[in-house]
Amino acid sequence: MNQRDLFFKWLFYSATALLFLLIQGLILNRLSLWGYTHPFLPPLLAIMPSTLENRDESVLFAVVFGFFSDLLMPGPVPGFYTVVFLAAAVLCGLIAGRLLMPGFLCAVVCSAIGLLTCSLVYILTALSHPSIALSDALRLMGRELLLTLPFSPAIFWLDRKIYLRMRDL
Numbered sequence: 001m002n003q004r005d006l007f008f009k010w011l012f013y014s015a016t017a018l019l020f021l022l023i024q025g026l027i028l029n030r031l032s033l034w035g036y037t038h039p040f041l042p043p044l045l046a047i048m049p050s051t052l053e054n055r056d057e058s059v060l061f062a063v064v065f066g067f068f069s070d071l072l073m074p075g076p077v078p079g080f081y082t083v084v085f086l087a088a089a090v091l092c093g094l095i096a097g098r099l100l101m102p103g104f105l106c107a108v109v110c111s112a113i114g115l116l117t118c119s120l121v122y123i124l125t126a127l128s129h130p131s132i133a134l135s136d137a138l139r140l141m142g143r144e145l146l147l148t149l150p151f152s153p154a155i156f157w158l159d160r161k162i163y164l165r166m167r168d169l
Contacts, residue, residue, distance in 0.1 A: 017046075035140075037140060052159060066086060088114040
């Protein structure tokens with residue numbers, strides 16, 4: 001694959017992420033489905049290419065996506081999303097290459113890992129505040145996981161279309 005094709009491949013992955021971020025911002029953030037909880041798609045968007053692509057490229061994508069997420073969304077600490085998406089992409093890259101065959105099951109497992117990584121690190125940073133109880137934070141994490149995981153097939157489907165289309169070039 002030449003440099004131009006590589007550029008367009010990652011541009012298409014970025015466009016897919018932007019599409020889902022627009023859906024997140026315009027629709028999903030306004031939904032209050034289960035105890036004022038709504039789906040949170042950025043961890044899925046950051047790690048989904050790591051289930052299909054080269055580990056080095058997908059980790060770089062996750063870092064850049066995390067950097068822009070840190071610029072646009074408030075996190076508990078500076079650089080939160082950059083570090084969390086990096087860790088999740090490395091974990092998912094290892095799982096996709098060594099434990100599970102890249103595919104739908106791998107994408108769902110990696111989506112859950114990405115969401116759990118993001119939520120657990122967020123809980124660790126939030127527990128320093130005395131008014132947050134661990135049981136409430138874990139319940140919120142479970143609700144968010146159950147509301148967000150159904151979006152992983154759609155994200156995987158679009159990313160897989162990009163992967164298959166660009167692989168044939």
